[in-house]
Each structure stands twice: as C-alpha cells, then as structure tokens.
Amino acid sequence: MFPAAGLDLSIDQSAVESLLAVEPTAVDPPETVTVARNVFLPLTTACRYACGYCTFYDPPGAADLLDPEAVRSELRRGREAGCTEALFTFGDDPDERYTAIHEELSGRGFESVQDYLRAGAEWALDAGLLPHGNPGEQTREELAAVADVMASMGVMLETTADVPAHAGPRGKSPADRLRTIRAAGELSVPFTTGILVGIGEDWRDRAESLLAIRALHERHGHIQEVIVQPVTRNERWQGEEPGTETLRRVVAMARTALPPAVAVQIPPNLTAVEPLLRAGADDLGGVSPVTVDHVNPEAAWPAFRDLAATVESMDIALHERLPVRERFLPSSGLENEWIGEPVGRVLYGDTPAGRHYRAIIGDTDGPRT
Numbered sequence: 001m002f003p004a005a006g007l008d009l010s011i012d013q014s015a016v017e018s019l020l021a022v023e024p025t026a027v028d029p030p031e032t033v034t035v036a037r038n039v040f041l042p043l044t045t046a047c048r049y050a051c052g053y054c055t056f057y058d059p060p061g062a063a064d065l066l067d068p069e070a071v072r073s074e075l076r077r078g079r080e081a082g083c084t085e086a087l088f089t090f091g092d093d094p095d096e097r098y099t100a101i102h103e104e105l106s107g108r109g110f111e112s113v114q115d116y117l118r119a120g121a122e123w124a125l126d127a128g129l130l131p132h133g134n135p136g137e138q139t140r141e142e143l144a145a146v147a148d149v150m151a152s153m154g155v156m157l158e159t160t161a162d163v164p165a166h167a168g169p170r171g172k173s174p175a176d177r178l179r180t181i182r183a184a185g186e187l188s189v190p191f192t193t194g195i196l197v198g199i200g201e202d203w204r205d206r207a208e209s210l211l212a213i214r215a216l217h218e219r220h221g222h223i224q225e226v227i228v229q230p231v232t233r234n235e236r237w238q239g240e241e242p243g244t245e246t247l248r249r250v251v252a253m254a255r256t257a258l259p260p261a262v263a264v265q266i267p268p269n270l271t272a273v274e275p276l277l278r279a280g281a282d283d284l285g286g287v288s289p290v291t292v293d294h295v296n297p298e299a300a301w302p303a304f305r306d307l308a309a310t311v312e313s314m315d316i317a318l319h320e321r322l323p324v325r326e327r328f329l330p331s332s333g334l335e336n337e338w339i340g341e342p343v344g345r346v347l348y349g350d351t352p353a354g355r356h357y358r359a360i361i362g363d364t365d366g367p368r369t
Helices: 013-020 068-080 099-107 113-126 140-144 174-186 203-220 244-257 273-278 304-312 341-348 352-361
Strands: 032-044 085-090 130-134 152-154 191-197 223-230 263-265 283-287 317-320
Touching: 013 203, 013 244, 032 068, 032 113, 032 304, 068 113, 085 113, 099 113, 113 130, 113 341, 130 341, 140 174, 174 191, 174 203, 191 203, 191 244, 203 223, 203 244, 223 244, 223 283, 244 263, 244 273, 263 283, 273 304, 283 304, 304 317, 341 352
Parallel strands: 032 085, 032 283, 032 317, 085 130, 130 152, 152 191, 191 223, 223 263
Antiparallel strands: none
C-alpha cells in the first residue's frame, strides 16, 4: 500500500526493482517529438508553501497579483505570435497570511484566486487561445469549478518522498499532490504531471513516483505528459544539480514505466535536449515566443528554429501540438467527457484560431455542431 492515507495506491516492489535496472541504452529514441507554443501567465506569486528550491513564490507583503489588463494584453501578444496555449499558474492556494492578495482579489470582484483563474481562462478562450491551468494542489471541487473552460490542467507530483526541501511549518505533502492528480482523473481532466529530480529523493523514490503516476493513469486514463525536470541552483537553492547521465537514466525509467500514449517531457531551457531524446523523451513541453519561464526566469527559452534544428539533426520529426492531446478530443460535436463545450467552440469554430488548431491536429472536416 502506498503510504498516502486514503489513496489506495499499491506499488509493486518488483516493479520498482525492474525500473531501477533500466539503463538509457535500452530505450530507443522517439520517431517524433512534440512541442507547444504558449504564453505564460503567473496570476500571483503568493504561495502557501516555502519550498527550499523555489524562486517563484514571494512572501506576504512582496507577492503580487497580475493585473487583469496585463493578462488580457499578454493573451493578445500570445495570439499575435501564433501561440496555442495560455498557461496559467500561481502558487498553491495562498493562505490567510496573504492579506493584501485576498483584498486585491476581492476588490476586483473575485472571491478567490480560483475564481480569478476561471476568469483568465474565459478571457483566453475569448482571445482564441486554449487554457492550460497549473494552479498547484486543488480539491475536487476547485478542479470541477474550472474544468469546463480548461483544455487541460496539471500539477507536478515532484516526488512521493518526504524530503527536507518540502519540510518546515509550511511543508508540502506528497499525498496532497497525489490526491489532486486522482481528483483530476475522476473528473476526466486531461492532465500533466511530473517529477522533480535532485531535491533530496533517491533512486527508489524516483521509481516509486513514476509508478504512482502510472497507477493513477491506469485507473483514470487522464495523464497526457510526465515531466522529468531537474532542480537548478538559484538564490534559494545551492544544492547539487543532477547531471545529464542522471537525467538520462530517469528519462529512460519514465519511458519504460509509462504507456506509449503518455509523453515523457523535458524542459529544453533547463537541460540538454539531444541526450535526453536519445534516452526516450518525446515532448519538449510549452515554449514561449513572447514570455519568460516565470518559474525559472533566468533560463531563457531556446528559439523554435534551434529546437527544430537539434531534433531534425537526429532524424526525428518535430511536430507542434496543442495543450490537449488529440486522443481526448471529441470525435463529433463540440464536447465529450474530456472537453467542455467552451473549449470545443474555440477548437472547432469557423475562425482563424479554430482553423489553425485543426491544421495542427490534421482535422480537415471543418467546424462541428
């Protein structure tokens, strides 16, 4: 039984041992690699946690709220630059210490940061962009309140281990992250998750984390991508960064643990691309032509042409994708159990955005009713 109360996740230790034996050379490179174009919108830097490696959060008094007009302006820039994804993120549900954030939300007519997230998603759809929400831990009710206006959502599991980097009076619980991933599956939300490498976990922890994700996907079928992300040194984290060989082995373990339909994603601004593609990674996540990576602002995005050159030099095809994978899209009409009607209207509308999306997925049938 997995040590997370109420989750009923059984991790087979023989599967852990098998995964620990995987070597990068045993995994073939992919035939195709996917990437999305996004505009990155951090709604607030307030966060209830204070993880030892994270530079995204600001403490009470320093955290800010992205102004609604700034959100709309960035959405327009993203649309004009050919982006398909509006990536919304904020620190995990800001607690009561963030008085100024709660007062500003209230003053703008929002009951909570989740209420603001829904408004942002609706603005993105109005602009012809597909929202992807990454709001940290969420209850089933919080996810349900925005699911119909989200093309997809996500939260990093990071690790199933209890590590010092998550400890303290505002510690992060692996069980809470797993409950969010499970709730998304119960609600049929196309979902992205991942593990963070180098925050104090060991190899067995990495294997168990990947197998926990697999178990939830086997139950609900909702995982789109699993990110293998290295921790990087910054003003708050001076620990050792995982090397390329470590990441190659983790990528190979992920590719072995997960079904083929679930992509193994690597962040191309944080790690070398070619060695990890050779170890089985097949997705480069969302890369923005207009905004920085607000979680890792010092790590510049590579240019799309440079990514294409790297991938194609390996005789691998690079394909643009949407923030929701094609297997979750309706086969007829505008919605199904995975996609809400507001998102379907944008995907299948007779508009420049709709035609652009259908060209990406190779759908030539035109608008659906």
